[in-house]
Amino acid sequence: MIYKEKEDLKYVLCYTRKPQENLIYSEKLAYSMHLAYSEDGVGFQELNHNSGILFAKATENDNGSLNAKSLKNPYIFYLADGTFGILAVRTGAEGENDEESKGRVLLFTSADLLQYKEIGLIDLKGDTYISDIKCQYDEDKKVYIICWSDESGNYYKNFTADILNINSASIPEKTEAFVIENVNTEIEGVVPRNVISVSMEVAHHLICKLIVPTNVEIKVPESVNITSEKELKVVKATAIYSDGTTAMKNVDWNLSEIDWNKSGKYRITGKVHQDHYEFPIATDRADPCIGKWKGKYYFIATNDADGNHSLYMREADNIPDLLKAEEKLIIDSNMYEDIKGLLWAPEFHIVEGDLYILHGATSGEFFYEESHVMKLKKDGNPMDAKDWSRPHRVVKKDGNYLCEEGKTISLDMTNFEIDGEYYVVWSQREFLPEDIGAWLYIAKVDPKEPWKLISDPVVISKPDYGWANNNVFVDEGPFTLIRDGKVFLTFASAMIDATYVVGILCADKNADLLDPASWTKGNYPLLTSRSALGEYGPGHNSYVIDEDGNVWNAYHARPGVNGPRSSGLRRVHFDIDNYPVLDLTEEKDLNPELRNVIMDIIVR
Template sequence: MKEKYLLCYTREPQDEMVYSGKLAYSMHLAYCEDEQNFEALNHNSGVLFAKATDNANKTMNAKCLKSPYIFTLADDSFGIVAIRTEAEGENDPESKGKILFFETKDFIQYTEVGLINLHSDNFIQDVVCSLDNTKGTYTICWSEEGKWFKAETENLHLLEISSTPVAVEPVKLQSINTDIEGIIPRNIISVSEKIGNRLKCRLSTPLNIGMEVPEEVAVNSFEELKSIKAKAVYNDGTTSLKTIDWDTTGINWSRPGKYEITGTVHQEHFEFPIAINRADPCITKWKDKYYFIATNDADGNNSLYIREADSIPELINAEEKLLLDAYTYDHIKGFLWAPEFHQIGEDLYIFHAATSSEFLFIESHVMKLKRGGNPSKKEDWSMPQRVLKKDGTFLCESGKVISLDMTVIPWNGEYYAAWSERQFVPVDLGAWIYIAKINPEEPWKLISDPVILTKPDYGWANNHVFVDEGPYAIITDKKLFLTFSSALVDSTYVVGLLTAEHGADLLEPKNWTKGNYPLLTSRSVPGEFGPGHNSYVTDNEGVVWNAYHARPGIEAPRSSGLRRVHFDIDGYPVLDLTEERDLDPYLRNVKTNLMVK
């Protein structure tokens, strides 16, 4: 098998709103097949970030990394050593005389093992590591105060060197010439063809390269013909079924025979943005109609409007009707945030945030549609109720802790709620995501204790502010995917991912796997800044759509967008497949032989 090559690097920080130190000081990867012409992966964004550390009062210290170096481990997996730094690349007092060690099998999922103690009283300036196959030991070389040293260890997991450091000549890394923007190159490593190909597929956006239709179809009616679909083929080997707009001119359905017909592969067009000043969008299908709702940034988040249509495309220009405002109820005074539709049993609910007075009193609320009610009529919705814990008390202590972005996850015949919660008093802990089981008959009531799912411990999640929020689930035949949004809701906003296996106990944190890098950022789709707060809806054709918000400019208002969700070679959601990459215009025209029976 032919070897592939990976180049690891960090980047020079750019403008704070474009690519700050918290993003630049992470490990990036580039790929090539000839050890010369490297292609940046993951939109030239980081794939490996250092975790924040915890303080006694539960606040966190953001951390970054510099000088990453990849090497092979004895079991043929890979290790990475790096220098852990403070958030903007400054020396980290907690890491003085130590280096950070990670391991990975595939360069997609990483484990941060910990800090290896080099028994130095100085800050480490550079580091490399290698496996000595003959001795079965690892040699770590590092520089401090301009001098180089080396030591050995038999087991990196012990996080200690086992030999006395000795002075050595300076280590010089291979000179690398590449035009990758902002690159601070480190080292190149060869990997198997299997690892290299999979990594390129996972960390590159797919591209439509082919279209397959049956050479001959036998049907009796136009309705049967509409069920014949085209298979779009992508450069990573994945596929997607597409409907076809067939030209049936000249076909006599009552007369058996053979016809050559042509068609055009169908693609819905959603130009970004579909709705200006609408954030945290959510679309649902309810009793053969589609509904759209979102946070209203146009009036300071004091109202929620709903749209109704027969199809998702028709929602774009549908009339907006007022559903809830900050003046109807005494306990609803504003901050109407992140409304979400959820069907639980036979009933439809809207989960949303609202405040009874000021910002520090924001709480998750639930409204229920009356049986037989019309979702677009505000009179058919119940008064919003605050979410309660299993002991009957309110979810959060008013004036100290807020809750928002509550979503519902149907799982193994039960229902769970996940939400974002942020303590402000006595200290600001940032926003963390929790999960608990809920009562399906009264879904504003938890029936289990809340469990922490994720905290903003990576640089992309604590960029400008420590925030994890906006969870929303996609459940496939492979896994449960829970996307969430992180950082400040400016151009640094991003989408992260948690994953659970089918049958898993969702209240057990170890059953969740957190991705080390975000799925969607300002570098994912040109012209869309700070994408996030996703929700998902499946249309009549089985297509999964991602409703999200982003900004059409760095300083532009939050605005809603729609894009098809693709699934990669491992079944993970792809959120950055633009219409141009989803369907090549030159492949849209198809033909087949039609047999009328």
């Protein structure tokens, strides 16, 4: 069925989860707000693969390093303007008491329960740790009533006319105990909180955004007028999905009954085309990238099989043929005296008509890893190592190297163009005097020498959510997808194990991309170990657009919790807001029972 706003889907349950083992669902993930929906307020279905939607932001120290936070006991309520407020008890990363939050409760606002703004800690003026919370707005008195309990079992209430003013709450008054109505549900690991009724519009939007769409219908024209087989090949099928979105599909038509030399009407059958990419498409290949250059497709990835000492490339006429194409060595740790290994995250980029490979490399150990750029010689063959320049180490606009060797590393640099201006985004991590984590930076580059910055680096993301600092504070692996006036920048976060995930930043194409305020970060990751069965720690992805206009997501994941990092490939769908959907698996992309189609053609 296709979900429509007229359906009475209007109950939302918020909950947290019981933590599991670290690599499966740690405290940093479990102690976040999850959502489930119900048509009748009784039977609830989890949203977003039973993964968190709302996470508490880390706090920041003077040197920029972060203190991870989690949340417990979230409570959704309506604000005076009809939008949503969420109160929660902020905790330390593992759910322990948070000294900074003593006597305070964390407030978020949201218009749609998808994107949230963290307002801050409301001071409830009590010198005690808060254990539970609820809130409601009294329309008659025009005041919010915040009820809470402490660890000793005492109950209090505060009043405020302006809940967004975090210092405006009254002195707490003792009050009677409250109980949040229990919800019985079979959702795995659920720690239920409150249920709130929502408009059909809000419910519809949540369902369409947080349940992976499935193919529910295929349409082809009833009849077409054509003169040749070539004209028939451009007739496509329209795949319709449960959220109302669509995608165009090629059809493999049976032409055996057609006499192209005889005018008339013919009824033909066909099968909607789908290329099959079983995971993994390449074992021991991480950070994959597929590029197009002069009518050919190329595949390159980090080589885990030899400890990251080499980069190999494949070439084919189309994407499916890349899977069986021969690999050829492009660079290894024996070619140049200053390239000793850790050849990481290679990417193809075309800058003013020239082909480049951006990659990481070290001149010694891990702490010397830095971003580099290789250029293909004019009229060179991408598959010939001799036609690639020596790697150029990236430099700042003053000519000095981007990072100080042995102190700060840079890696995972990507390149994109907006209106003739070229930008790079990369991951940078300072280790000395203190490891402050890996952050995403952006700068403009000289298109003639795209290893030279022409603006100062600017931080646009830190690993401030629990899913991003799970086991390690890391944002890395950025790559852009530019579509309909938006710049989508996906990136990988957390440790490169089963906890690895893909997050997203978004900016308007015409915004000042060097201004961090132009970028909006999604509160929750787009791709996790719960997104596709048997694929653990998906991350470090890239995009390529094929000859039919389909966008493909190349990513790595592990076939098993402790399996080798291996490459996968999946079509990118676009949701009702035209945002990328990265977890649309093949069986949801095209229903096998709907593949067979019939159409009349009129040969003229």
